[in-house]
Amino acid sequence: MATESDLVDREHLRSFLEEHLGEAEEFDVQRHDQGFSNETLFVSWDDTELVIRRPPIGETADTAHDVLREYEVVDALQDTDVPVPTTVAATEDSDIIGVPFYVMERLDGDVLRYSEPDRFQNSDARAGVGEEMIDTLAAIHSVDYEAVGLGEFGNPEGFTARQVERWQGQFEWAFEETTESREVPEIAEIGEWLEANVPDEPAHTLVHGDYKLDNVIFGPDPEPELAGVLDWEMSTLGDPLTDLGWFLFFWLDPVEGEMSSLMQTMAPMFLTDDDYHTRGELLDRYEEQTGVEVQNLKFYRVLAVYKMAALGEMFYARYLMGNSDSTFYAMMEDGVPQLADHGLEIINDERPI
Incomplete structure (x- = not known):
């Protein structure tokens, strides 16, 4: 199983987030271990909770793991009646964490998977x-x-x-x-x-x-x-x-x-x-x-x-x-x-x- 260190270069990511959100004293990254497809990382940036979506490690099908395509639709829906997370930024630059990725704000609440709250x-x-x-x-x-x-x-x-x-x-x-x-x-x-x-x-x-x-x-x-x-x-x-x-x-x-x-x-x-x-x-x-x-x-x-x-x-x-x-x-x-x-x-x- 991929670990957080396998999935992200922390210092490169910090620099990227500083460009878009300003500097932060608190910075932490945790891997979310649910799902079978794209990787999800939770990021604490001072008081702001973020989510990063990136392809999994190894070879991936271009269409199945195109996170920038996912970003395109979520970003387009920001001002519609469809509730979606607030987008922050996306990049094709693989030099930052090794693959394209995007960042959005983390929503507070529950995913109903195995039980009801x-x-x-x-x-x-x-x-x-x-x-x-x-x-x-x-x-x-x-x-x-x-x-x-x-x-x-x-x-x-x-x-x-x-x-x-x-x-x-x-x-x-x-x-x-x-x-x-x-x-x-x-x-x-x-x-x-x-x-x-x-x-x-x-x-x-x-x-x-x-x-x-x-x-x-x-x-x-x-x-x-x-x-x-x-x-x-x-x-x-x-x-x-x-x-x-x-x-x-x-x-x-x-x-x-x-x-x-x-x-x-x-x-x-x-x-x-x-x-x-x-x-x-x-x-x-x-x-x-x-x-x-x-x-x-x-x-x-x-x-x-x-x-x-x-x-x-x-x-x-x-x-x-x-x-x-x-x-x-x-x-x-x-x-x-x-x-x-x-x-x-x-x-x-x-x-x-």
Whole structure:
């Protein structure tokens, strides 16, 4: 595991921050150990708490770890209805800490990943969490991306079909390593169904690309207030319903039936409490907030499962290649088949919304 000293040259970073924020007596850097992608560092600069985002050590895919692209969208959203952290600076200069990086102010609050904060353990707050999540997703999809300078941020035409092709390609890469261990023939069936059922795309919007509960931060007040949307590295222009399908995949319904062991690991189990909204209720609220009648939801739900399964198969391939000893990556030996079953159940109407 990379350490703070592996990820940043403290003296070069101090000089960079002095240029943008002035001198500071207190300066400390700590690595945040959550997540599987870009590295996050917490920086104390006197009374100001900062966050640095930088690519991980080693070779990285240009698109998957382009932190400056992430900075571009967060910076563009500063004066919109989408809550994001305040940006400070970004640089392409790899001489400072070895890679491009950007700096933003750190938000105060909680990421709801494994448990609820005590202040949210009541029915009103639990209802408020779902409402904040949906209202913020609607705000993202309502951004006038041309007006905020993101008109060239993506290639939205044909986005949905390309998503199917992209994740098919990821499976092909992973299967070269994993099929000797075990095969998942259901994946081909799901891919063929997706290819045959690509819907006409709704009006294109800004798309977050990884919108779910543990990629936002809630402020410290007793009433839920979504203080900031994080992890924009997958953002682009495209089909907003891909965001909705992904969000609903990770939102465990209070009336959820039997869940796979993998879903119990990936999704917040506290969402099954009766005080939380059902997926159907959240879908209704999304339609109310956006004025969009959601069509072809089955496709977007299946696409979300397919995408997660592709990620899982890539994780498992890296585990078999000896590039990771993560127990989560190892779980994908059985986890991807479980996801494949999940996807087929949606296709066959055995998992209604």
